[in-house]
Amino acid sequence: MNVKHKNIVGIVDIGTTKIVVLLAMINSKKNFEIIGIGHKISSGVKKGIIVNIEVTINDVISAIHIAESMAKVKLNYIYTTITGDHINCFNSESMISVNNSEITDLDIQKVINVAKNMNIPSGQQLLNVIIKNFIIDNNNNITNPLGIISSTLGVKSHIVTSSSSVLNTLINCIYKCKVKLKDIYLHSLASSNAVLTEDDKKLGVILLDIGGGTTDIVIFYNGVVCYNKVISIAGNNITNDIATIYQISFEQAEFIKLNYKDPNKFLAIKKIIDNIEFNNITIDLLEEIIETRVQELFILIKKIILEGKYDNLISSIVITGGTAKLFGITDLAKNIFRKNIKIGIPNYNGSLSNIIRDPAFSAAIGLLRDASEQTFQENNLNILQYANINIKKFLKKIKYWFIN
Known part of the structure; x- marks a missing residue:
């Protein structure tokens, strides 16, 4: 059990309804094998935000121990996600002068630093600077400006704050779980890595x-992120409606919500219904409660899309997460x-x-994919030293994505 590798x-992945821990063995840059899963009901999180840190710490530690026992290894460090309606995003342009000379790595870093040093609203912290493309004079669709001669160099970026x-x-919670925190990813971007193709993002x-x-909600166009938002309406709203109307427990309402159309679950649902004093469930x-x-x-969401003028840019919508398993949700979305x-x-x-290929695990798998790639690069290039990372340094760290 003390083996480290x-x-x-x-x-x-610390969610409102569940906490998931995954351990994987990295085989190559793009390939990993899951060797441990820890899964616990989340009791200290509401609408994606930790509201009871002590309860959440206990839940995370328990999930870690379950995963470690399955994998027969000891976890040394961990990656996690963040979500909640406190997440803000905006698109930005930054520009520097390069005096009609050949653009160097230093110039690229300089213009990215300008983007990184944008004024952030009080009470917010920079989470991501996602590079969309570079601007050379009047050409704003440059993916790699290195070596190009120009008078100016600009960058279009997508800024995400928390x-x-x-x-x-969140950082304090992980710290008190006695594991090192390696990195924090935006939940929506983690999910996108698990379920979207490059063609999806380009189209x-x-x-x-x-x-x-x-x-x-995350919107991609031409291969890059152009919009992010988190809203506090989701699956639990439906479950609460069912529980309130029929005066049953949240757990019973959740079971009915997800399984009321499954003939294999009929007897289990009938048992719940038969115990209700005023049995008027049909x-x-x-369907009316859920569809409403x-x-x-x-x-x-459609209002958000129309207000942002994204409707004509979008060819498809992909629904994931645990609520994606609702019967008939694709038909409702099409309408x-x-x-x-x-x-x-x-x-x-x-x-x-057989366990993991489930929409409820999308963010966890996407996060694991990014974490595996980052760890593989560190192990093989030996250029990134994160072992003794401190919180101040971590909060200044940014990731930036480039179009392949």
Whole structure:
């Protein structure tokens, strides 16, 4: 159990309804094999934000121990995700002068630093600077400006910020779990790595990760991110409606919500219904409750799309997260959005795929994919030293994505 290995990577996805820990063995830059899974009900998180740190610490530690026991290894460090309606994003342009000379790596770093040093609203912390493309004179679609002669160099970037309080609470939570925190990824971007193809991103796609407490929205066009938002309407709203109307427990309402159309679950559902004093549950009424809430969510998202003038850029919508398993959700989405709709299943075919290939694990698999690639590069290039990372240095660290 005390075995440690440089090719072992671990992630924790702390959600509103569940906490998932995955341990994997890295085989190559793009290939990993899951060797341990830890799964716990999340009791200290609401709408993606930790509201009871002590409870969350215990839940995370428990999930880590379960994963370690399965994998027979000891976890040394971990990657995690962040979500919640405190996440803000905006698109930005930055420019520097290069005096009609050949653009160097130093120039590229300088203009990126200008983008990184944008004024951030009080109480917010920079989370990501995502590079969309570079600007050379009047050409704003340059993917790699190195070696080009120009008078100016600009960069178009997508800036993502987080509440400082929420971010620091998350960092403190991981710290108190006695593991080293390696990096934090935006939840929506982690999910996109698991379920979207490069063609999806180039042609224009909206990813909706609908979990229990939040819906994460991310829009890609021409291969890059152009919009991010998190809203606090999601699957738990539906479950709460069912629980309130029929005066049953949240767990019973969740079971009915996800399984009321499954003939294999009929007896289990009938047992719940038979114990209700005023038994007036019908399939038609359940459908009405569920469809009303889902339509409310989709209409809100469509309003966001239209206000941002993204509708004509988008060719498809991918729905993932635990709520993507709702019966009939794709038909409801087609009626509202009038786009091609599909359910996003994590792209993973290794060991334990019978458990992992589930929309509820999209963010966890996408995070594991990024974490594995980063760890592989560190192990083989030996140029990044994160072992003794401190919180101040971590909060200044940024990631930037380039179009391949």
